[in-house]
Amino acid sequence: VRPEFDLISRIRALARRYSPELVLGIGDDAAVLKRPSGRWSLVTTDALIEDIHFRREYTPARLLGHKALAVNLSDIAAMGGTPREFLLTLALPEDFDQAYFDEFLDGLLATADASATILIGGDLSASRAGMTIVITVLGDCPAHQAVRRDGAMPGDSIYVTGQVGLSALGLSLLQSGVRLSDALSDLQKRALLAHLAPVPRLALGKYLGEHRIADAMIDVSDGLSSDLFHICEESGVGAVIFSDCLPLVIEARNWGADPLVLALQGGEDYELLFTVRKQKLPLITEVQSAFPDIPLTCIGQIIAEPRKMYLERQGHRESLEPRGYEHFRKAPGGASPIL
Amino acid sequence: VRPEFDLISRIRALARRYSPELVLGIGDDAAVLKRPSGRWSLVTTDALIEDIHFRREYTPARLLGHKALAVNLSDIAAMGGTPREFLLTLALPEDFDQAYFDEFLDGLLATADASATILIGGDLSASRAGMTIVITVLGDCPAHQAVRRDGAMPGDSIYVTGQVGLSALGLSLLQSGVRLSDALSDLQKRALLAHLAPVPRLALGKYLGEHRIADAMIDVSDGLSSDLFHICEESGVGAVIFSDCLPLVIEARNWGADPLVLALQGGEDYELLFTVRKQKLPLITEVQSAFPDIPLTCIGQIIAEPRKMYLERQGHRESLEPRGYEHFRKAPGGASPIL
Secondary structure, eight states: OOOHHHHHHHHHHHHOOOOTTEEEOTTSSSEEEOOSSSEEEEEEEEEEEBTTTBOGGGSOHHHHHHHHHHHHHHHHHTTTOEEEEEEEEEEEETTOOHHHHHHHHHHHHHHHHHTTOEEEEEEEEEESSSOEEEEEEEEEEETTOOOOSTTOOTTOEEEEESOSSHHHHHHHHHHTTOOTTSOOOHHHHHHHHHHHSOOOOHHHHHHHHHTTOOSEEEEOSSOHHHHHHHHHHHHTOEEEEEGGGSOOOGGGGGGTOOHHHHHHHOOOOOOEEEEEOGGGTTHHHHHHHHSTTSOEEEEEEEESSTTOEEEEETTEEEEOOOOOOOTTSOOTTSSOSOO | OOOHHHHHHHHHHHHOOOOTTEEEOTTSSSEEEOOSSSEEEEEEEEEEEBTTTBOGGGSOHHHHHHHHHHHHHHHHHTTTOEEEEEEEEEEEETTOOHHHHHHHHHHHHHHHHHTTOEEEEEEEEEESSSOEEEEEEEEEEETTOOOOSSOOOTTOEEEEESOSSHHHHHHHHHHTTOOTTSOOOHHHHHHHHHHHSOOOOHHHHHHHHHTTOOSEEEEOSSOHHHHHHHHHHHHTOEEEEEGGGSOOOGGGGGGTOOHHHHHHHOOOOOOEEEEEOGGGTTHHHHHHHHSTTSOEEEEEEEESSTTOEEEEETTEEEEOOOOOOOTTSOOTTSSOSOO
16 A cells, blocks of 8 residues: 555646636645635635544543534645635444543534534534544634645745654553553643644734735644755745754653654644744744744744755755655554654 | 434424524424525435444445535535535544545545535544444535425425335344345335435425525435424424325335335435425426436325324324334344334
8 A cells, every 4th residue: 555645646747627616625734625716715624533543442522523613724824725614424333422422523513612603504414433533623714824735945944833752752652551540740741732723813814814924834744854844845945954953852861762863754733834934933932922822933034945845953954855654654563653 | 222213303403592693493304504605505414334234244435434424415405505515534443444535535436526516624433333423514505495394384295205115124134134235126226325325405405495495405314204204393283194195115025124114214215205385286297307217206295283293194194103214223133223
């Protein structure tokens, strides 16, 4: 079996069609549709599948409901858009626990309310094994202002919000038996919540889009190296990451994990990764003061070499391969592809 | 576990929110969104899950690709709308056959092209067991002209297109080992294709909507009795079905099946079921001459008694319960809920 991204390229190549309404199809965080009104439509969809994306034993139902919507909202954030409506498709095993379902729905609708996003439809059916959740979010943005993956230019600075690798640390803690209900250190708790209840950067994404500060943007879902590579591919550029600048989770070393590997390959941070033209760099100070609680870190630079990525540490550049969580890649030994 | 419809009512009750854009949310074939332009948006989603909705052994890949889109197009048809774009979410087992995938995609894109509907995004991941396909279709219709389930009035005539029960006969033939590749009678072939490759009534649905001929409409997916009951519930009315008028598959008797049960409970016919006011009945002749290949049959009448349905045969009225294919209802003995 070929890995996930090959199948996507194949679908993308075969499915290419012209439509006067379609601004952007397969290959970004969301599709963009031109509308006769002043706003354009955004559409994105994401699945959470039991025992692939989550295990029920360590996932509180409320948080699962939250996360299923949050990962989709994050895609809208990465376009600089505003979410409006969503559809929910659920496949549930026959013996599905009613209380778990009720709490799931509770968490989902609380997050929907918090983001002013309304449930307008969906589909419900049985499953043979495990729970499958597919959510589709509709949103919009001002015409011509969707922040795409293909706008990066050589010389741009690369920024990331928050910390990277925290969610992967949380996953590995969960996999080693740590639970939210245990007595936890602050960092353990933050790591578990980063994985179980990621917060989409909606307001910040919208700000970056509407003020035209980011010229390319993506959310960190597969892992920083993979997601940055998507920007490089779509923009026809390369990138250098400055290892010393990365907002790593240094304390991950205490659990025997490599903070750099967690950041580059971990994924599911749902932070925003974006590029900024040199003449717009002064605006970053304004963004930071508008969002004082969200660290913005410059982690590298866009270069002209197409699809080449480097990691620069202590003055040396080494080649950086896009690696991240691939569902089709068997992790040796099973459980975790990271630690 | 409570059956599917109870969960949906529960979600619907909890998820009710006001939005100035939302014309129609959960509970119809598609959601309807008001747009500043002259056309309103339609959104619908439907899942096909292996070993729940289909078995791979008897489903040619091309036809599966077709059907996954067709069942969604049928929902757009039932709103009187035009499909425009779709998203594809796929979960595939690790050992998934490449050739099956390619043919699946082929069939899917051929049907997309035939309906001028373009693939604009989606999500792809691994699954633990079996193939899950979720498609979301976006479409539109002229403002104020979506044909909803809640517009039926006492005195309306009830119409259905094509034949009902053919798909259920096809399913039971497949379950008893008959395959498309066998030497088949004409009827067997039609039955198998009705199940494996249903044709959405897009042009007819649009015609009924744009000429304001149907005042309520739904597609026959769960079974005629269930789908008619949806119209009764949403419209606050009841219905009488004239048994002798139903366009049954009489020959189903040759395989020991009851044509009436197939029609009322079978489902997956993807025919259109709609109601017409008395003063608009003369227009049916025009519809029929515009669509000479699609039989239109008057099968009953809407009555004032809310949520009551009757089957009238040989002058007697008996109560008719909504029964159809429910994924959460265990069929005794397993295989078929019908025969």
